[in-house]
Amino acid sequence: MTMNEPAPYVSPSLRGKLCREESMRRHTSWRAGGVAQCLYQAADLADLQVFLGTLPVTESVWPVGLGSNLLVRDGGVAGTGILLHGALNELCVQPDRLIYVQAGVPGAKLARYAALNNFQGAEFCAGIPGTLGGMLAMNAGCYGSEIWQHVVRVQLITRSGEFIERVPAEYHIGYRSVALRGGDEEDSGMGKSGFVPASFSLLASPSEFFVGAWLKFLPGDAEVSRKKIKALLSQRIASQPLNLPNAGSVFRNPPNDYAARLIESCGLKGRKRGSAQVSEKHANFIVNTGGATAENIEGLIVEVRDIVEAQTGVVLHPEVKIIGENKTDE
Ligand SMILES: Cc1cc2nc3c(=O)[nH]c(=O)nc-3n(C[C@H](O)[C@H](O)[C@H](O)COP(=O)(O)OP(=O)(O)OC[C@H]3O[C@@H](n4cnc5c(N)ncnc54)[C@H](O)[C@@H]3O)c2cc1C
Structure with missing residues (x-):
């Protein structure tokens, strides 16, 4: 991890916004996790093109949308995140x-x-x-x-x-x-x-x-179509814990089965690690009940995966993307 290295050179002609040491809690739907060494919000496509040209070839770059499927570990993530939401809107x-x-x-x-x-x-x-x-x-x-x-x-x-x-x-x-x-x-x-x-x-x-x-x-x-959208959204409100920060389904469904069914069958609904909890409403969701760390969330993901495998023999594969480094005690 090279969090203390200088941020990449940025041309004065750029119109986007570059933030350093930006908390990814603000940019992920779990509202948890560490900082991005650099995060660039491009003004538009042309600006993004100029920005990429200013970066050293060795700089790692990772695109971010609305962070609704993303967890950044508590120790942060090196390189430059490129925020596309709010910029590429056409x-x-x-x-x-x-x-x-x-x-x-x-x-x-x-x-x-x-x-x-x-x-x-x-x-x-x-x-x-x-x-x-x-x-x-x-x-x-x-x-x-x-x-x-x-x-x-x-x-x-x-x-x-x-x-x-x-x-x-x-x-x-x-x-x-x-x-x-x-x-x-x-x-x-x-x-x-x-x-x-x-x-x-x-x-x-x-x-x-x-x-x-x-x-x-x-x-x-x-x-x-408008009626279909309305019905679909009502169905989601009824079945998903949308009142607490989450990242949707944590695991992919295994062939011919549902991750939520397997997790529930292992008695894991409501299981907690710190402030991360397997949702009582939908077992394939992990919710942040307030102040959860990325370690709480990732630890719970591992715990659920291991228990489901031990009890059912099915290995669940995560759908959410986890990037960055764990926090080290200094
Ligand atoms: C309440 C809730 C319900 C959900 N329901 C569903 C559902 O029904 N079906 C479903 O499939 N998902 C669902 N999700 C998960 C999530 O919304 C989707 O995976 C969504 O596509 C992620 O988009 P994002 O912009 O938030 O991506 P992010 O979370 O920001 O990024 C996810 C991954 O995509 C990469 N990425 C982002 N943008 C780009 C890009 N422009 N080019 C290349 N890579 C990129 C990132 O680097 C990262 O690896 C749900 C999530 C929540 C919170």
Whole structure:
């Protein structure tokens, strides 16, 4: 960990905001965890391109959306996080009827926009509290739909600031996982199917990351989609502990079963570690009951995984991404 090293050089022509030693509690839905050595909020795509060009090639860079699937360990994370929410906000219907969406657009906004423009099929995005970039990285989905079912092309920026486009055939796309074919999956920072590192650590320093996508949806009816969105959100409020900070489902569902069912069957609902707790409402959610540390949360994840494996023989694989270093006592 090199938290005390000087922050990267920043050109005076940049229009974005660079924060140093920024608490990631403010940028993750668990409201827990350590600091980012540097965090850059780009003003727009052009500004992001200039910023990447100013960074030393050795600087590790990790994209962040709304932090709704992310835990930063208490010892913090080195390198520079790139905040895309609030920056890459463009959303438009193109002449070919594809919707172009930039990576910082929240799922809820995309769902509403598609509905308003009489497209059907984007309603599921309303319940996912992340950005399009995070949804692409995770192949986020619910109620039988996944984002990559609608992707025609994606737009990426490379670590050196070059824009490229790719098509779905260039990726391995699975349940909550996306990886560039022939690429180093861990290095891509874009998830890996069935991957269970001992510590769940992921070095999220991709050589390229998503800045936008062209999505295809079928023609629909705005009023029908609006009602679907409303029903879907009511269903979520009824089944998920949305009153406490959380990161959605902690584990992927194993084949032909549900992680929540297995966790509940092991009597783990309500299990606590510090201020982190397995939700009483939904066993695959871990909630921050107030002041939980990343260590509380990660420790509980490990505990749940180990107990479920010991009692049922099923190994649960985490869906949430954990980055950074543990806190060391000095
Ligand atoms: C209450 C709740 C309900 C949820 N329900 C669902 C659900 O139904 N279905 C579902 O799939 N998920 C669900 N989630 C999880 C989460 O919302 C999704 O995984 C979402 O796609 C994450 O988006 P984000 O912008 O918050 O990404 P972040 O959490 O910020 O990042 C997640 C990962 O994506 C990477 N990433 C982010 N942006 C980019 C980018 N532009 N390019 C490349 N990589 C990037 C990050 O580096 C990180 O590895 C839920 C979460 C919560 C809190």
